[in-house]
Amino acid sequence: MADTADTAGAADTAGSADKKQDRTAAKLAKQIGAFAREHGGAEGHLAHIGQAGTRIVLVGADGGWGDLVAPTHDTARLAAEKAGLALQEEFDGELAARVRTGPYEWTRMAGIQLGGPANPTA
Numbered sequence: 001m002a003d004t005a006d007t008a009g010a011a012d013t014a015g016s017a018d019k020k021q022d023r024t025a026a027k028l029a030k031q032i033g034a035f036a037r038e039h040g041g042a043e044g045h046l047a048h049i050g051q052a053g054t055r056i057v058l059v060g061a062d063g064g065w066g067d068l069v070a071p072t073h074d075t076a077r078l079a080a081e082k083a084g085l086a087l088q089e090e091f092d093g094e095l096a097a098r099v100r101t102g103p104y105e106w107t108r109m110a111g112i113q114l115g116g117p118a119n120p121t122a
Helices: 002-038 073-083 093-097 103-114
Strands: 042-048 054-060 065-070
Touching: 002 042, 002 054, 002 065, 002 073, 042 073, 054 073, 065 073
Parallel strands: none
Antiparallel strands: 042 054, 054 065
C-alpha cells in the first residue's frame, strides 16, 4: 500500500515538473518569436553552458543577434520547437558570418584599448 502512495506522489511531482518546463518553454518561445519578427526571421544554435543551463543563440535574417538561457537543454529544444526556430548543429563560420556587430560589441571586445569599459581588477 505504501508503494502505491509513493508512486502517486512521484507521478504528481513529475507532472508538476513537466508543467513547469512547458511554461518556461512557452515563455522562451514567445521571446524567440518576438526576436524573429523584429529581425525578419531567425535561426538558432543551442550551447550547453554548464549548471546554468543551455544558451539559445539567435541570429536574425538581418544579422541582428541575441541569446536566451533555458534551465535545461530539453527546455531549450522545446522552446525552439514551439517557436518554429530552425536550429543549426554548430555555430560555424556560415552562421557566424551572418552576425552583424556594432560599436558597442567592438568596444566591449577590445576593452580598454579602444575606450571600452575597463576590466575590473581582482
